[in-house]
Amino acid sequence: MNRRAWLLFLLVSVLWGIPYFLIKVAIDDLSPVFVVAGRGLIAALVLLPVAAARGTLGALRARLGTVSVLAVVHIIGPxxxxxxxxxxxxxxxxxxxxxxxxxxxxLLLSRSEPLTRIRVAGLVLGFAGVAVLVGLDVSGDRLGLLGAGMVLLAAVSYGVATIFVQRRAADIPPETLAGGTTAITAVVLTPFAILTWPTEPVHANAWAALAALGVFCTAVALLAFYALVNEAGSNRAGLVTYVNPVVAVLLGVLLLNESLRWSTVAGFALVAAGCWLSTRPTPIREQPAEPVPVA
Structure with a gap:
């Protein structure tokens, strides 16, 4: 990757490691659907004026179907x-x-990028890491298993969305793509958010967390991520999740007093090793040179 891609990679890695902490703060006083709708609305209010100033909103009208699909698999669902x-x-x-x-x-790219033994080993290690995390951290807790299942399904949706961006939306300017997906999110979810409007006083830290989620972890992060996918491809862009968990764990342990278990460290080590192996490029075998006929 070039220097610009690395800068985008680091920016997205940090910005997408913060949301899990901010979400935890926000849902103390606000409903989950209110938080997601609020993120979308705030991000759209930031991004759409940027797209308008750059004269790229026309791309949104021309590709509304593509943007709508991406809004579902990359924002609303996950x-x-x-x-x-x-x-x-x-x-x-x-x-x-x-x-x-x-x-x-x-896994999703296995047809176009054959699964070598190393990549298969990576997939096995990755799923073993998930098994350690889920099996030991939420074992016996049905609601915990439900929550973990939801997050894993979100990871699948993120994977689908990342490939979709590269294959179907690479020609849409990042500010237009991000502005369109967040605006659609706000339109779809705002009616449900209104139904769950808080009846009790909301603490200032919850509002601040929601504002940070919308501006930095959604608007700025999506701009950077879509640019990263165009710059480095979906496979490399997906590797931002190498750094995300480190940020998420540090914030959770330091600011939310969450425990750091040995199973957490072991599970993440397996997942990280699996990700590294499963995303290694397939070596290109050189074709043997044809013999030069002797005259």
């Missing part, structure tokens, strides 16, 4: 799954489970 999932599990575990996304992408 954001709701993660936010409802965090009602039952810690922000640290949420960030760790999302780290399985590169394994999902490797």
């Amino acid at each position: 954001f709701l799954l993660i936010t409802y999932g965090e009602v039952h599990i810690t922000s640290s575990l949420t960030g760790l489970l999302i780290a399985v996304e590169p394994v999902v992408i490797a």
Whole structure:
């Protein structure tokens, strides 16, 4: 990857490691659907003026179907799954489970990128890591298992969305793509958010968390992520989940007093190793040179 791609990679890695902590803060006073709708609305209010100023809103009208599909698989679906999932599990575990996304992408790309022995070993290690995380951290807790299942389903949705961006939406400007998906999210979910409007006083930290989720973890992060996919491809872009869990765990342990178990460290190590192996490029075998005929 070039320097610009690396900068985008680091930016997205950090910005998408923070949301799990902020979600945990916001859902203390706000419903999950309110949080997701609020994220979408705030991000759309930031992004659409940017797209208008750059004169790229016309691309949104021309590709509304593509943008709508992406809004469902990259924002509405996974954001709701993660936010409802965090009602039952810690922000640290949420960030760790999302780290399985590169394994999902490797599986989805297996037809175009053959599964070598190393990549298969990576897939096995990745799923073993998930089994350790889920089996030991939420064992016997039905609601915990439900929350973990929601987050894993969100990781699958993220994987599908990442490939979809590269194959179907690479020609749409990032500010238009991000603005369109967040605007659609706000339109779809705002009626449900109104039904769950808080009846009790909401603490200032919950509003602040929601604002940060919308501006930084959604608007800025989506802009950077879509640019990263165009710059480096879906496989490499999915590797942002190498860094995300580290940020998520540190914030959860330091600011939310979440416990750091040996199973958490072991599970993440397996997931990280699996992701690294399963996303290694397939070596290109050189064809033997044809013999030069002797005159």
